[in-house]
Amino acid sequence: MIDDAATALDRRFMAAAIRFSERHTGLTGTNPSVATLLVRDDGRGPWIVGRGITAPGGRPHAETQAINEAGALGPGATAYVTLEPCAHHGRTPPCAEALVRAGIARTVSASGDPDDRVDGRGHAILRAAGIEVATRVLAADAARAMSGYLRRSTERRPEVTLKLAISRDGCIGRKGEGQIYITGPIANRQTHLLRARSDAILVGLGTLLADDPQLTCRLPGLEGRSPLRIVLDTRLEAPLSAGLVQTARRVPTALAVIAEKASASAEPFRAAGCAILACEADPASGRVALPELLEDLAARGISSVLVEGGAGVARAVLEEDLVDRLILVEGADEIGAGGLASPLDPHDVPDRFLRSRILHLGRDRWTEYERRVRS
Ligand code: AOF
Ligand code: ZN
Numbered sequence: 338m339i340d341d342a343a344t345a346l347d348r349r350f351m352a353a354a355i356r357f358s359e360r361h362t363g364l365t366g367t368n369p370s371v372a373t374l375l376v377r378d379d380g381r382g383p384w385i386v387g388r389g390i391t392a393p394g395g396r397p398h399a400e401t402q403a404i405n406e407a408g409a410l411g412p413g414a415t416a417y418v419t420l421e422p423c424a425h426h427g428r429t430p431p432c433a434e435a436l437v438r439a440g441i442a443r444t445v446s447a448s449g450d451p452d453d454r455v456d457g458r459g460h461a462i463l464r465a466a467g468i469e470v471a472t473r474v475l476a477a478d479a480a481r482a483m484s485g486y487l488r489r490s491t492e493r494r495p496e497v498t499l500k501l502a503i504s505r506d507g508c509i510g511r512k513g514e515g516q517i518y519i520t521g522p523i524a525n526r527q528t529h530l531l532r533a534r535s536d537a538i539l540v541g542l543g544t545l546l547a548d549d550p551q552l553t554c555r556l557p558g559l560e561g562r563s564p565l566r567i568v569l570d571t572r573l574e575a576p577l578s579a580g581l582v583q584t585a586r587r588v589p590t591a592l593a594v595i596a597e598k599a600s601a602s603a604e605p606f607r608a609a610g611c612a613i614l615a616c617e618a619d620p621a622s623g624r625v626a627l628p629e630l631l632e633d634l635a636a637r638g639i640s641s642v643l644v645e646g647g648a649g650v651a652r653a654v655l656e657e658d659l660v661d662r663l664i665l666v667e668g669a670d671e672i673g674a675g676g677l678a679s680p681l682d683p684h685d686v687p688d689r690f691l692r693s694r695i696l697h698l699g700r701d702r703w704t705e706y707e708r709r710v711r712s
Contacts (some may be wrong), residue, residue, distance in 0.1 A: 509591055524699065
C-alpha cells in the first residue's frame with residue numbers, strides 16, 4: 338500500500354515536471370528542454386523547494402538551477418528529473434555529481450538519455466553515491482515531450498510533424514487565391530504555439546509564391562520564438578521581394594536548393610540574410626532530396642520540423658514515409674468551387690498513424706496522430 342502511494346505521488350510530481358519542461362521546448366538548441374523539481378517532506382506533506390528548466394540556448398541544465406533555488410532546503414530532498422541527469426563534463430560538471438554534492442536523498446527520472454556520453458552513466462553515478470534511483474516514471478509522456486531530441490539522438494534526423502488544415506469538403510485552399518482561412522482563430526493560435534515549439538518550419542516554393550506567408554509565431558509574448566523558416570526551392574526561383582527573404586535578418590530563413598544553384602546566383606539571397614542549404618537532388622524527381630535534407634538539418638542541431646505548406650510537400654513527405662506526427666485541423670466550412678484537394682482524406686488516414694489526441698477548438702476539430710512504432 339505504501340509503495341502504491343509513493344508511486345502515485347511520484348507520478349504526480351513527474352507529470353508536473355514534464356509540463357514544466359515544455360515551457361522551453363524549441364528554445365534550448367541541441368539540448369532537450371528538461372525540468373527538475375526538488376521535493377521534500379518534513380512530515381507535513383510534500384512541497385516543492387526548487388525548480389529548474391534547461392535554460393534558453395541549452396545551458397545551464399535544469400538540475401543545477403533547481404539545486405540553487407532550493408539552497409539549504411536541498412539536502413534530503415527527492416529530485417524529479419524528466420531526463421537522466423548528465424554524466425559528462427561540458428561547460429559545467431555533470432548534473433549527476435551536482436545532485437550527489439547537493440545531498441539529494443532520492444532521484445526519480447522519466448526518460449533515459451541516449452547521448453553516448455550519458456546513456457546509463459548518470460544513473461550509475463547516483464547509485465554509486467548511495468542515492469535511491471527510480472527510473473522510467475511516466476517515461477512515455479516524457480518521451481513525447483522530448484520527442485525531437487530523442488529522434489535526433491537515436492535516428493540522426495529531426496522529428497517531422499505534418500499539419501494540414503482541411504475544409505469540410507476536403508480542400509486545403511482555392512486555386513489561384515493566396516491564403517484563405519480554413520480554420521478559426523483558436524486553431525490558428527494553436528498552430529502558432531506549435532511553431533513556437535518547433536525548431537524549423539518547412540514549406541514549398543509554391544506556398545511562398547501563392548501566399549507570401551510570414552511563418553512566424555505571433556502569439557502575444559511569444560513573438561521571439563519563431564523557428565527557422567526553410568523553403569524548398571530546388572532551382573532557386575524565390576523572388577528576392579518575398580516577405581520571408583525580406584525579413585530574413587529578423588527571423589532566420591533558409592532556402593534549400595540543389596547544389597548547383599547554391600553558388601553565384603544565391604549571392605543576393607545571402608546578402609539579404611538568408612542561409613543557403615546546398616542539397617542533394619532526388620534522382621527521380623530532380624527536386625531537393627528530403628531524407629538527406631533532414632539528415633543535414635539534424636547534423637545542424639535541428640530536432641523538430643513542422644511541415645506547414647503546400648500540397649506538393651505534404652504529399653512528398655507522406656509518400657516518402659517521413660511523417661512522425663500528423664495533425665489534421667478540420668474546419669467547419671466548405672471551400673466549394675475551385676478547391677484544391679487535400680493530399681490526405683481525414684476519413685481515410687493511413688493505418689500507420691495512431692490517433693493520439695482530439696481537441697475541439699471553436700468550430701474546428703484538431704486531431705493528432707503518431708506514427709506507430711516500426712516493428
Ligand atoms: C541534464 N540536464 O537540463 C539537459 C541535459 O552541451 P552540453 O554540455 O550542455 O550537453 C548537452 C547534453 O546534455 C545533451 O545532449 C543531453 O545529453 C544533456 N541534456 N542533461 O542533465 C538538462 N538539457
Ligand atoms: Zn546536466
